[in-house]
Structure formats: structure tokens, C-alpha cells
Amino acid sequence: MKKFINKVDNILVESLSGFAKAHHDLVELHLDPNFLTRTNKAQNKVAIISGGGSGHEPLHAGYIGYGMLDAACPGHVFTSPTPDQMLMAAEAVHADKGILFIVKNYAGDVMNFEMAAEMLPFEHATVLTSDDCAVVNSTYTTGRRGVAGTVIVEKCVGSLAETGADLQACKALGDKVNHRTASIGVALTSCTVPAAGRATFDISDTEIEMGVGIHGEPGRRRETMRPADEIIGDCVEAILMDFKTRQLQPSKKHEALLLVNGFGATPLMELYLIYNTAAKLFNLHNLEISRSLVGNYTTALDMAGASITLCLLDDEIKQHWDSPVHTAALRWGK
Amino acid sequence: MKKFINKVDNILVESLSGFAKAHHDLVELHLDPNFLTRTNKAQNKVAIISGGGSGHEPLHAGYIGYGMLDAACPGHVFTSPTPDQMLMAAEAVHADKGILFIVKNYAGDVMNFEMAAEMLPFEHATVLTSDDCAVVNSTYTTGRRGVAGTVIVEKCVGSLAETGADLQACKALGDKVNHRTASIGVALTSCTVPAAGRATFDISDTEIEMGVGIHGEPGRRRETMRPADEIIGDCVEAILMDFKTRQLQPSKKHEALLLVNGFGATPLMELYLIYNTAAKLFNLHNLEISRSLVGNYTTALDMAGASITLCLLDDEIKQHWDSPVHTAALRWGK
Numbered sequence: 039m040k041k042f043i044n045k046v047d048n049i050l051v052e053s054l055s056g057f058a059k060a061h062h063d064l065v066e067l068h069l070d071p072n073f074l075t076r077t078n079k080a081q082n083k084v085a086i087i088s089g090g091g092s093g094h095e096p097l098h099a100g101y102i103g104y105g106m107l108d109a110a111c112p113g114h115v116f117t118s119p120t121p122d123q124m125l126m127a128a129e130a131v132h133a134d135k136g137i138l139f140i141v142k143n144y145a146g147d148v149m150n151f152e153m154a155a156e157m158l159p160f161e162h163a164t165v166l167t168s169d170d171c172a173v174v175n176s177t178y179t180t181g182r183r184g185v186a187g188t189v190i191v192e193k194c195v196g197s198l199a200e201t202g203a204d205l206q207a208c209k210a211l212g213d214k215v216n217h218r219t220a221s222i223g224v225a226l227t228s229c230t231v232p233a234a235g236r237a238t239f240d241i242s243d244t245e246i247e248m249g250v251g252i253h254g255e256p257g258r259r260r261e262t263m264r265p266a267d268e269i270i271g272d273c274v275e276a277i278l279m280d281f282k283t284r285q286l287q288p289s290k291k292h293e294a295l296l297l298v299n300g301f302g303a304t305p306l307m308e309l310y311l312i313y314n315t316a317a318k319l320f321n322l323h324n325l326e327i328s329r330s331l332v333g334n335y336t337t338a339l340d341m342a343g344a345s346i347t348l349c350l351l352d353d354e355i356k357q358h359w360d361s362p363v364h365t366a367a368l369r370w371g372k
Numbered sequence: 373m374k375k376f377i378n379k380v381d382n383i384l385v386e387s388l389s390g391f392a393k394a395h396h397d398l399v400e401l402h403l404d405p406n407f408l409t410r411t412n413k414a415q416n417k418v419a420i421i422s423g424g425g426s427g428h429e430p431l432h433a434g435y436i437g438y439g440m441l442d443a444a445c446p447g448h449v450f451t452s453p454t455p456d457q458m459l460m461a462a463e464a465v466h467a468d469k470g471i472l473f474i475v476k477n478y479a480g481d482v483m484n485f486e487m488a489a490e491m492l493p494f495e496h497a498t499v500l501t502s503d504d505c506a507v508v509n510s511t512y513t514t515g516r517r518g519v520a521g522t523v524i525v526e527k528c529v530g531s532l533a534e535t536g537a538d539l540q541a542c543k544a545l546g547d548k549v550n551h552r553t554a555s556i557g558v559a560l561t562s563c564t565v566p567a568a569g570r571a572t573f574d575i576s577d578t579e580i581e582m583g584v585g586i587h588g589e590p591g592r593r594r595e596t597m598r599p600a601d602e603i604i605g606d607c608v609e610a611i612l613m614d615f616k617t618r619q620l621q622p623s624k625k626h627e628a629l630l631l632v633n634g635f636g637a638t639p640l641m642e643l644y645l646i647y648n649t650a651a652k653l654f655n656l657h658n659l660e661i662s663r664s665l666v667g668n669y670t671t672a673l674d675m676a677g678a679s680i681t682l683c684l685l686d687d688e689i690k691q692h693w694d695s696p697v698h699t700a701a702l703r704w705g706k
Contacts, residue, residue, distance in 0.1 A: 040560040040577065042600040042642040042678065053641045056648030060664040095640035115641075226374040243374065266376040303637035305673050306429035307387045307449075308376040314390030330394040334668070339639050342674065344376065369703055 039235045041340075046232045050092055050114055057099060061366045064103045071120065073127040074099045075109045084199045084208045085109070085131040087124065088140040088192060090147050091116040093231070093339045094252055097188065100367030106196035107140075107365070108133075115231055115339070116253045118146030124154035128162075136161035136205035140192055140212060142184025143168040163205050165212030167191050169347065171220040171280035172249030172257045185252050186299040186336035186347045187219035190359070193368065197358035215355055220280045222273045223257070223345030225250035227303065229338045248272065252301070252338045252345075266308075267315050273346045274319040286350060288324045295329035295359060296320065297347040302337035304344050309333065316346050325350075329359055335367065373569045375674075380566045384426055384448055391433055395700045398437045405454065407461040408433045409443045418533045418542045419443070419465040421458060422474040422526060424481050425450040427565070427673045428586055431522065434701030440530035441474075441699075442467075449565055449673070450587045452480030458488035462496075470495035470539035474526055474546060476518025477502040497539050499546030501525050503681065505554040505614035506583030506591045519586050520633040520670035520681045521553035524693070527702065531692035549689055554614045556607045557591070557679030559584035561637065563672045582606065586635070586672045586679075600642075601649050607680045608653040620684060622658045629663035629693060630654065631681035636671035638678050643667065650680050659684075663693055669701065 043049050051069065058067035058074065065074045073089075088098040089111030098110035109127040113119035128137045137158060141151045143166045155162050169187030176183060195212040203211075225247040228237035238254035241247060246269065249257025258276075281287045298313040300306070309332050317327045329351065336345070349355065362371030377383050385403065392401035392408065399408045407423075422432040423445030432444035443461040447453035462471045471492060475485045477500045489496050503521030510517060529546040537545075559581040562571035572588035575581060580603065583591025592610075615621045632647040634640070643666050651661045663685065670679070683689065696705035 040580070040597050040676070042560075042603070042638065042646050044599045044601050044645075049641065049645065052648050053645040056644035056646070056651070056666070059651055059661075060644065060647050060666050092641065093639070095644075100640075226376075246374070263374050265378045267378050269376070302639050303674060303676070304376070305427070305636050305671060306434075306668070307383065307426065307673070310390035310394065310429075311378075311383065311387040312376050312390070313394050314386050317390070317393055327393075332390070332394050334640070337639060339641070340637060340676065342374070342637070 039230050041232060043232055049232055050112065054112065064366055065099065068126065071123040071126050073109055073111045073123050074102055075127065075130050076102055079131060080108055081133050082135065083133055083202055084135045084205050085133050085137050086140060086196050086199050087111065087127050087131065087137060089119045089124065090142050091118060094336050096367035097336045101189065101192050101365045103365035105200055105361060105363035106192055106368065115233065118150050121150050121154035121157065124151060125157055128158055128160060132160050138195065138205060138208050139164040140188065140195065141166050142188055143181055144178045144183065145180060146178065161205055163209040165191060165195065165209055165216065167216050169216060169219045169221045170251065171276055172222045176251060177255040178253065183251050185221045185223065186297055186345050187216065187221045187349065189335050190219055190295065190297065190349050191215045193363060194355055194358035197361040215349065218286065218350040219347060220277045221345050221347040222276045223250050223301065223343060224248050224269055224273065225301065225341055225343035227342040229254050229341035231339065250343060252336060254338060254341065266311060270312055270315045271319060274316055277346065277348050278323055291324050291326055293328040293351040294320060294325045295349040295351055296327045297331045297335065299336050299345045299347060300334040301341040301343040302334060303340050303342040306333065309344060312344055320348065373564050375566060377566055383566055384446065388446065398700055399433065402460065405457040405460050407443055407445045407457050408436055409461065409464050410436055413465060414442055415467050416469065417467055417536055418469045418539050419467050419471050420474060420530050420533050421445065421461050421465065421471060423453045423458065424476050425452060428670050430701035431670045435523065435526050435699045437699035439534055439695060439697035440526055440702065449567065452484050455484050455488035455491065458485060459491055462492055462494060466494050472529065472539060472542050473498040474522065474529065475500055476522055477515055478512045478517065479514060480512065495539055497543040499525060499529065499543055499550065501550050503550060503553040503555045505610055506556045510585060511589040512587065517585055519555045519557065520631055520679050521550065521555050521683065523669050524553055524629065524631065524683050525549045527697060528689055528692035531695040545688065549683065552620065552684040553681060554611045555679050555681040556610045557584050557677060558582050558603055558607065559635065559675055559677035561676040563588050563675035565673065584677060586670060588672060588675065600645060604646055604649045605653060608650055611680065611682050612657055625658050625660055627662040627685040628654065628659045629683040629685055630661045631665045631669065633670050633679045633681060634668040635675040635677040636668060637674050637676040640667065643678055646678055654682065
């Protein structure tokens, strides 16, 4: 294992310290328990808090700021944060309109956010993201996994919260965006968790893992490496099939957001090639890609691979996707 | 070699097509010869054109837009673009105040941009970037190499050009920023050029290449892998020594911009850890880091590794760094 680290135990705090220093205008770091909040506390809004295991950067701390999150609770690498992190974060950002947790659907995250919620002295609600259509139930999950679509949920809910909308409206929008979103990922290599010091899974030079999770969990099947367009074709097919199963398939031309997400070690050049093919294929199925995001937004440490996420837009989602956002990893309109 | 590609010969056009589709509000793609221009042609300003071999994305096409480039000319992977690309790009973006080429100092790029410049029917000038302090002369270079500091040059010159400044002023600022900037990189792994199909260089699981170039060219020396802080310490030392040699060493507290750039396969978590240590070390040498950029801004395909760039700020550079920019890869203030 070759990584830019000093001691495995210190990675998280050293990295968070660098993040908070580089973005001191946006975020403030609190240690022990670890959480990050906006530098300038927002007032009179639902406070949006997310979190989860580290190693998926820029998720979630990179999305703290105007128009998105109020706080993020990072666990150790691929490890759920603990309830005291969420409680302290909630205490710090609560602004009289309640707390909304956005939680990716993994057993540990769900349990710890639930424990925190039960102890919260404020009005609260939770949006569980479960956009990964690759598998139902898996290593760490009952039900579908929450993956890159979480970024779209956080962006839209964060936008609505800035308008002063109430807790139930924020939760409803988050649930809607999650419902209208599907993702699937493919790994070309494993990731390496620093504390383990070796690859999470074995994969040969001619294999790919179709439907991989963002912790390197197994997907649908191990396949032989093929030309990109064939792999992308299967991913697009999986998403379309998921929409069909859930009766979301558009019968006429419908606008959609296409997110091509790198897992950490895939060059931008390849991500745009994937985007090019995926956009063409979705277009053949009545899906007009009117919003796009291409880059490393929900990573799996140093995994080579990518995921494709499609969100079926409506006027409300478009409005909240387009609205100003000012965070370390997403910024526009302000 | 596992990459998301179809045919090696088509990678560039497929990727550029995806890029242009995802960012159609910002860029327009022209094929054969290949170049990209702003979707909305700017008027009454010096037109800023950059280019170079592909594989360094988001450099340069990701920096087309308000406040930065007017056009970019991508060559094949790690291969210089040809003079007809620059000539056609210049023709497309010329706006009556002349053309400024920003060229990374590699023999092929320099020669081809010079050939284009000689044929240009417009007033023109060139800024050569040469921020890499690792080596003087190398595989493709006479003199120092142009690396990640090029982004800072493009940002500042692009900002000045938007004010209507003339060609000589733009060139002068570009030369100044380049002069006040130093970079050094370190590779943990090689990159793999698609057309070659194998790693550019061999490096073992316990070695790093200190001072590596962005095409995998040799740096200063092959070293044994060590804790991050030791590697970062040597990088910071190299930059300080370079400033000292060039009599740029600040004798009292001086503001600086710190860019920690990933080469393509290094997790953001590690880049922020590098930032944390580098910022601390520079602070010990009168350098106050008042501007920061951390991420993949000048990559080397799928290389694991990172570079550290320091730019000594003054009021003019700060003003042009802070000014609004709206490109695919850098966006703020607008």
C-alpha cells in the first residue's frame, strides 16, 4: 500500500484539518467528536445534516455551505459515524426549524443516525437515500444502497431549506428526489482501505465488477472487461429497467439529470467518454439530458471505476438543482 | 490495461464530445482540426488560447469560459497539438486585440505554437509556463517544465484580459505569475498511456519518483516510500530552495497561494492531508497561505501522486485570482 499518510490512525484528523484550513471561509472543524459545520451558522431554516464513513470525499463535508448542508459527521474510513457526532452537530446548527438527517442506506449509518434522532431534543426527520439499483440487500445493507444520487438529494433539499421551507417539505422533497433517482457503478480495480493495508477484493487485469458498491462491496456479477460502450450500455439498461419496475419509465420525452461519477482513480477523460455514450443511450429512451454533472463526487478511496446516476427531473427538482450553491465541491450561481 | 475506452484512436474525440455536450453552455467543440472555443465569443479583449497534449484534464478545455481561456487546442494523449489547430482556434476567437498563447514549456508544444504564431495574421504574444522546479531540462524539455502552475497563469491572465487590457499587459502578468510560481510533483505509480497499453515506467510497491513530470518523465530521483510528512517536507524544501536561488525568498511574512494538485488517482482525502502539512511548513518560512486550491487540476491520466505549487502573491495577482471565473473546472463569483 502506497498512500500519502503518516499514521493510519491520524489520516482522518489530518485530512479534515487540511480541508477545514483550505476552506475556512466555508467550514469549521470540531474534533472529538468529529463534525464540521458552516463557518457562518444559518438562521431560520431547517438544519440539514449528513454523514457517513470517510473515504467518499468530497461526500459529505465538501457539500457544506450555502444551499446544501449545515453540517457533516465523518466516520472513520468506511465506518459509520457515532451518535454523539450527530448530536453535537445538531446542537451546533439547530436553527429553530428542526433537523433533517440525510443518511445513505447502510445498516450502521441507519442505526447510529436513528439512535441520535431518538435522543434529539429538536423536531427532526430523516431522508434515507437508496439510489443504487444494482442489488437489493448486500454486505452492509438491507434494501438498496445509497450512493452518488445522495449528492442530488443533498443539493435539492439544501436549496429548499434555504427558502425557509418547513421540515416536512424538506423531507418530502428529499424522498421524492431519491425515489426518482437510480445509480449503478462498475469497478475496474479494488480500493485499498488504509487500516487494512491491502485491496478490499481481488480482481484480475481482465475483469470488472458490475454493480459494485462504494465500499467495494460485491455488485451483480464479475464480468470480463469489454469496450466501454458495452459496459455503459449495460449500466443504462439496468437503470432503465429499474425505472420500468418502479413504473417511472417516461412514455414521452422527459428531462433528466445525468451524473457520471468517478470512484477516485478514473481520469476525467474516461468519465466524459462515459457521459458521451450514456447521454446518447438515454436519449434513445425519451430521456433528454438537460442537466449534467461529471467528476469525482462520491468516491471509493482509490478505486478505478465509475457510476452512472439518472434523476428524472420535474420543475421543482430543476429549480432546486439550478439554485445557487456555495460549497467546496459544488459551486454555482453565487 | 483496463480503461473505459472503445478504440484507442477514438478516445479523444469521444471524450471531447462528452465534455462539449455536458458543458454546451460554456464550450463549443470543433473537429478536424480539433479545438474548443467559448460558446459565446468574447468581444473587445485579448483572446487567450492554450493547449497541449491531452491526458491532463481538466487542463486546458476545463478552463474555457468567462475569466479564463477563449479557446483550447487538445493534442492526442501526451502529444503536442499541431499548428493548424492553433491557427483555426485563433481565427475563431480573435476579437481585435490580439492573441495570447499560454504554452507549457515542452519542446513539441513550443515548436508548434511558434509555427502557428509565425503564420498568424493577428498581433500575438506567448507566455511560456515553466513552474516545475524539479529538474532543468528533461525528456521533452529544454529548461523547466510547465506543470500545475499553468492553471494559476491561465486564471490571472484570463481575468486581466476580461478588463480589456492590451496584449502586452496580459503577457507581462502571465510572465510575472509564472516567475513567482514553483511546483514539484511526486509519483506513487506510473500512468498508462492508452496507445501504449502499459505503464510508462516501472516503479515498485515501495518506491516513489520524486520530481516526476506530468507525462511520467523522470524527476530528481527514485526514493523509498516514506511517511507523507517526510515526502511533503522534501517538496516544500525544493520549492523554498528554488525561490531562494531565484532571489524570491520572502524576508518577512508574505501571502501565498498553495495549490495541491492530484495527478488523477489520488483520493481527495490524501490531497487534503498533503495540504495540511504543506501549509504548516510554508508558514514556518514566512509564507502565509491566504489562497488555496486542492484537487485534480493538472493530471497525468491515471497516475497516483500529487504536486505542490506555491505562488507568491501580490495585490495584482490576488485581484486576478479572486475575480469571477466561470469554466467547467473552476467557477466562482459569477
